[in-house]
Amino acid sequence: MRLSGLLRFLALIFAVVSTWLFIREYINFNIKTLRLPRWIGSAHKNSSQLVKTKCGLSKSCPDNFFAFKIVSGAANVVGPTMCFEDQMIMSPVKNNVGRGLNIVLVDGTKGAVLTQKSFDMYSGDASLLEKFLKEISGDMLVLVASYDDPGTKMTEEIRKLFSTLGSAHAEQLGFRDSWVFLGAQNLQSKSPFEQFLKNNPETNKYDGWPELLELEGCVPRKV
Template sequence: MRVSGVLRLLALIFALVATWIFIRSYISLTMKTIRLPRWLAGSDSKEIKAVKTKCGLSKPCPDNFFAFKISSGAANVVGPTMCFENFVIMSPVKNNVGRGLNIALVNGTTGTLLTQKCFDMYSGDVKLLVKFLKEIPEDTLVLVASYDDPGTKMNKETRKLLSSLGSSYAEQLGFRDSWVFLGAKNLKDKSPFEQFLKNHPDTNKYEGWPELLELEGCVPRKVF
């Protein structure tokens, strides 16, 4: 074989080797370029689980706080609901609510349910309510929700006792008003956990009743 032929052959081999090296480097670089964002995506695309909060609150409560949610009744159709620390205390489903005032007592240190009762303020449970409020133990949280008519026959003594639990609206509570409240026995200041809507034809959402109220929050242990 002539020298020129050998040189051409060597040049061809060199070109093929160089091309092969280039293609291999390019593929390797490309694969690295592709894999990097996939790896990053893999780390970021892990299934993000929704944080479940007690009683379905919009955000979780800090340590040493109790989570609660109270809904008033809707007109005289749907009864109120109370949830405390993810436990439904009262609700239409449990069939333990009634027209008037629905009240639950919870130990303010342990969060244990003490009792729950409903008082028909139209038929005359006022005396029973007064006795109940006077016998509330110390260190007790009091959850209240109205249904239908909470205030028609409420007297001064009842209003005073409810006010002593931290209510700002017990004195105003009247016929078919909507009211939700969380207070405590011998609370020194007014409770920040309260909502109230007056029954008024111009503002009522339902015919003859104001709209349903919903109150949620985080109450510290031993708020008293």
């Protein structure tokens, strides 16, 4: 009797301890479960605080500056894109780009888009481009992106007109070169917003074309 009583007592102690351990783990699990949504909500709140920049720039532009991003075409397959103040002006998705030179004119004071045009240098658009460039006034910003071949039939007059807008590379632009540029009239020096890549079979990324170029930045508002 004494042995059986001792065994029953030990069994009771074991049951009590096991029950207590189970209850403790259950309570801890439920506390963690209840706290999980709060943690998720906190993470969502932190992610929502991330600053969205205009045109997807790496950083926001200061006051009195316009944000822009220009991407040249990739070979003769993917057309260029041009974004200004978070407005996608030209892109393959909008189906408003063409081979040659794609140009956007923007009001340099208000930031409003004035016009957008594509000039195919193969089909005799050189004369149209020359007339277009001569009509650019001093309060305009000029955004340019190449696609396929921007320079085969470019005249010396067109090269000079781009140079007066601040381009340092228009004079040497040639067959299937990549070029992105933002300029304006009456600059005291060459524009800091320009990239140029020569068509070179030894360094071309694509078969017959150099790689695409990306240009982004903050251009000061004209006052």
